[in-house]
Amino acid sequence: MTRRLCTLAAALAVFASVAVLPGTAAADPYVEAVAGPAVSPAIGWAQLGLADRMDIVGANQPSDTSIPVPAGVFPTMLTGEVGSIVNVTDGRLDILDGRGVVLGVVPIPPGAISVPFGVDIAAAQVADGRAKLSFVVRNAGPAATTCTQPPALTLSGLTTTFSGPAPDPVTVAGFLPGYLDRIVIRVGRTPTEHQQQAALDLVAKLTQLYRPMPVRIDVSDDAAPPQAVSPTTRVIDIRDGGRPGITVENAGTPAAVLAITGTGEQLVAQAGLFTDRRIGLAQSDSAVMVSSREGTDLTSTVKTFGQLGISGQTSVAGTTTLYTGFDAAAFGVGPISGATVHLKAHYTPIAGGEGSLLLRSGATVLAARSLDGSGTLDITGDIPVEAITSNVGLALELRYIPRQECAPLNDRVTFSVDPQSTVTVTPGAGNRGGFPALPMAFTPDFDVAIDSPDHLRFAAAAINLIAQQTQVTLRPRITRLSDAAGSGTGVLVVSGGRGLADAGLRPPLLPADGDTVDVGTAAGAANTLVDLHAPLGMVQAFTDRGRAVLAVTGTGDWSLVDTTLDHMRGLPSRWGSLTGDVVATGIAGQTVTLSVNEGDSMPHQPAPSDGWRWWAWASVAAVGAAALVAGATVLIRRRA
Known part of the structure; x- marks a missing residue:
């Protein structure tokens, strides 16, 4: 996403925190952009x-x-x-x-x-x-x-x-050109906690840096660098140890690597250089973040249309519709359970004829008002909980019928939204939940718990997908699953079923022993145990004690989790296309999306009946081989 240095003072502050080390590159890293x-x-x-x-x-x-x-x-x-x-x-x-x-x-x-x-x-x-x-x-x-x-x-x-x-980079500033399709972050086989934190910080910051372009960012634990790197791919190495800094190695060649080094928190601090486009100041082959302090997010339950990037102007003769919306994560208050829109607008005063405006969100009408000779509009409407998602759409339906019979079409009314209009949100988890609640529920901060360092790549892929959907830079925080389970903060968990169960987390589909999966409600009123006789890779979004949880898990073959994430990347709007609370891939490579408990489009989700559970599990089992489904053993148990 395009970020600019807003003021000279901000630029000077960045210069004060970035010490540029001697290098051999030209002062302007872009003069060598000779590649097509x-x-x-x-x-x-x-x-x-x-x-x-x-x-x-x-x-x-x-x-x-x-x-x-x-x-x-x-x-x-x-x-x-x-x-x-x-x-x-x-x-x-x-x-x-x-x-x-x-x-x-x-x-x-x-x-x-x-x-x-x-x-x-x-x-x-x-x-x-x-x-x-x-x-x-x-x-x-x-x-x-x-x-x-x-x-x-x-x-x-x-x-x-x-x-x-996308030239071969020779400087730190030139390492990230305007367009890339992939960034690979290498952490080695046994990354330390600080390497993991630095890697996830980089994923969040780089995704935001390139938004709205959906650049794929992968974390790799391969010992050797990629053999063939395309001109639109960049490789970043994160190494725990040595002198803190950021250095371009193999500068000016297709094998160029950006090495980020340091010990402990000094290593993590280097990621601060990738906040917005301040990296463009490091016009040498090396730089170091001497100090870094994250800016304080201005969290608020009230924001103006101007702050949310909502605008609109049109002229109407007959009927027309203005489409807009807002990013719920921009408020930085976590999940919201409702919103009030206070719409102000200016329009050509109507001396004759008839005019009206209808404000809606989805199919829900928020407010309607006749347009008159005042030329100003001031209305308020409440967005109900069932219409709340991470990205809330708004539609302004305008109508103007001139008094003159058979008036020419240039007899029109011009309508302009006032940027001082406001949206007021109500924090709370009582929304649709599931995938539509993310990334809203993960702002401004969320925990990340990983059961094994080799599963770091799954957490990185999930953050990359979620961060593409919001204008807010996500702030993941590496922690232990036992600590995350007891906090009230949203959490991304990459773990097997036993780890989830030990932490007291109850996803819609809980991997059990072998290839069995336990499906049920968080309340545990009715559960179903299914033996699929084959592995399953899953990504699930659910609510646990009022906070959002995203669980990446599998049974047996975790490569099926890769397939599930690739399926999400291939959707028209990626994460924004998801509904429900489960995306799962079976041994046959088929991916399905389910709404077991949350995330569907129903205004009020009823508790599913036992018959519905049997239908849902017919869909889940379909992702496995047909022969395996025929042999599945289903055990039903009731819990008090």
Whole structure:
């Protein structure tokens, strides 16, 4: 994610904490960026924090949006599909940038039902980290009025690729170019607790640094470095011992490695250099964090739209909808059980005709109000607990009908959201729970408990996926499972079933002896024990005594956990696509998602009946081989 040094004072403070050691690199690490630019995969607009659908009504009326552009890259291709085409006669769709420069034209043939398109937008102007785009329908037919069907179409499946140089690094600043697709963090076979902490801190900070681009960050315990490293991959070594610092080894070659060294807390402190883009100050082949202090997060139950990045402006003749939303983790208060939206807006006063606004979240109507001659709007609506997730969507449905009969379509009302509007949240765990409650429930801090150092990579993968969904930098804290079990802080646990049971944690699916799995509610009212005769790899999100728990666990073959995590990475919005509370992969390599106790879309989740449990376990068992399912032994026991 694009981060900028906000003030000169902030920059000087960073200089005071970073001591640059002598090096042989040039003063400007980017002058040697001679390699061809690397191009990212297509990134869906939902991942960029934008609606991936736009409804355009009327000819010659611009529909504006802006794409976030991370530092060091530029947008290259815009792809999508034109559909729901109505009353467009021999028309076209013009795509312009913020200067009014035409970037591309999409012809819309007569009678077309849908038109896929790809437009080169590399020439788009980028200002303040965003590229503004305008979409305008041009139509050869007669001018429409409010008495005729105006030209209309829908843009869907919108994606953008980004490009940027990825040269062989020669400096610390140049080690992380604007675009990468993978970062490998090596910790060795037996990482110390400080190596583990430094590795997870790096995963969280680097994921945030590159957000919204979903850069994959892996932690590896391999003794040898990767044999073949692509130009868009970087390798970082974390070594506990020696002089504290950060050094580029094998500089200027494809085998370049960023070595992070130090003893104990000095090693962990080096990760502070990767907070935002301050690493760009280290324009030599080595640097050291002399001191580091994490900034104090401004946790609050009230934030303005401006603080949350919520904005919106449109003009309407007839009806239109503004889509926006907020990141619940931005409040830094952990899980929330409700929210109140106080919406303020300004619009063209309506002297004649009728206008109205309806505010909703999902299918829940929060408030509605008529628009009048005052030109100001001030309404309040409550978001119910069933609509609360880590990313809460809002929709503003606007309607304006002019008084003049058959008025021209340029008789419109302009509507603008006031950035001083507010969202007030109520902390509490009484929400949908499951996967939709994360990363909200893991802010600002959460514990990480790992039963074995070789399972560190699973914790890192989970943090990488979760951190892609929030604008807040996650702060994992390595601890023992016994200590984490007794705290009230959210916790990520990587452990077998025995470790979970000994800690008093009751996930929806608890691995038992051999290949058996115990399914039941946290209350233990009814449990089912299933012997799958085959291993299972699982990621589960559940609530334990009012705090969120994410459990990564398996029975037997833990490579199935890798398959489960890869399945999550392949979803359209990655972690943001998950519902329910269990994702599991069986021996046949098939991955299923279940809602055993939490995380589904029902307003009020009832306690599942025994018959439902049998159906759910038919789904779970399906991830194993069919022959094994046929031989499964099912034992049912009742607990008081």
